Amino acid sequence: MTDRLSDSFFARDTVLVARELVGKRLVHLDGGGRISGIITETEAYRGEEDLACHCRAGRTPRTAVMYGPPGRAYVYFVYGKHWLLNIVTEKEGYPGAVLIRALAPEEGLDIIARRRNGKHQKQWTNGPAKLCQALGIDGKVNGMNTCSANTVLFIETGTEIHSTLIRKTPRIGLDTVPEPWRSKPWRFFYPGPNQPHSAR
DNA sequence: AGCACGATTAACT
DNA sequence: GTTAATCGTGCTC
Numbered sequence: 387m388t389d390r391l392s393d394s395f396f397a398r399d400t401v402l403v404a405r406e407l408v409g410k411r412l413v414h415l416d417g418g419g420r421i422s423g424i425i426t427e428t429e430a431y432r433g434e435e436d437l438a439c440h441c442r443a444g445r446t447p448r449t450a451v452m453y454g455p456p457g458r459a460y461v462y463f464v465y466g467k468h469w470l471l472n473i474v475t476e477k478e479g480y481p482g483a484v485l486i487r488a489l490a491p492e493e494g495l496d497i498i499a500r501r502r503n504g505k506h507q508k509q510w511t512n513g514p515a516k517l518c519q520a521l522g523i524d525g526k527v528n529g530m531n532t533c534s535a536n537t538v539l540f541i542e543t544g545t546e547i548h549s550t551l552i553r554k555t556p557r558i559g560l561d562t563v564p565e566p567w568r569s570k571p572w573r574f575f576y577p578g579p580n581q582p583h584s585a586r
Numbered sequence: 587a588g589c590a591c592g593a594t595t596a597a598c599t
Numbered sequence: 600g601t602t603a604a605t606c607g608t609g610c611t612c
Contacts, residue, residue: 464592470593470594472593559592559593
């Protein structure tokens with residue numbers, strides 16, 4: 387129940403990994419303790435042909451980690467203020483990653499509350515940048531191997547969520563991305579309490 | 587060297 | 600519903 391996911395879990399099709407990551411537990415060892423939550427929303431980005439994927443521009447300094455071994459963290463900075471966390475997928479050499487978009491907080495609630503100061507609990511980790519702020523994830527962990535023995539960032543088996551309870555929709559925030567990529571149903575989420583409904 | 591823009595969020599009206 | 604914030608990245612000149 388507390389097993390960590392190994393690189394063989396991530397070395398598969400990105401869309402499948404995105405679906406199966408819903409229900410798993412993301413853990414950051416930070417400040418001497420565990421800060422964690424159950425993953426409730428993900429999105430898949432894979433291949434240079436996916437015009438929503440950063441790798442549409444090929445291998446660059448930023449995207450190099452997506453071409454690397456599976457299980458690495460790909461953390462990038464957007465809009466001048468936000469960090470977003472992905473886990474690299476696919477076999478080394480083929481670019482892919484799963485964006486972690488939302489969590490249900492489990493451990494380290496006091497630290498999460500402090501970092502998300504002034505917000506209600508429902509707003510703690512219900513967005514990709516919010517959960518990074520809550521768990522203390524930023525560019526320092528970019529490229530980190532989440533499957534190594536001494537890592538401070540990893541994913542555990544978590545809770546089993548029946549596949550019929552997981553919904554899928556197009557990915558969020560791709561207003562300028564051409565079809566068919568804009569409409570690919572590569573967003574997965576578990577519509578529980580504290581989590582999104584059908585869309586945003 | 588300069589420029590346009592983004593896998594978002596929070597604070598507005 | 601609308602919009603400012605704010606800067607790294609990748610592209611053009």
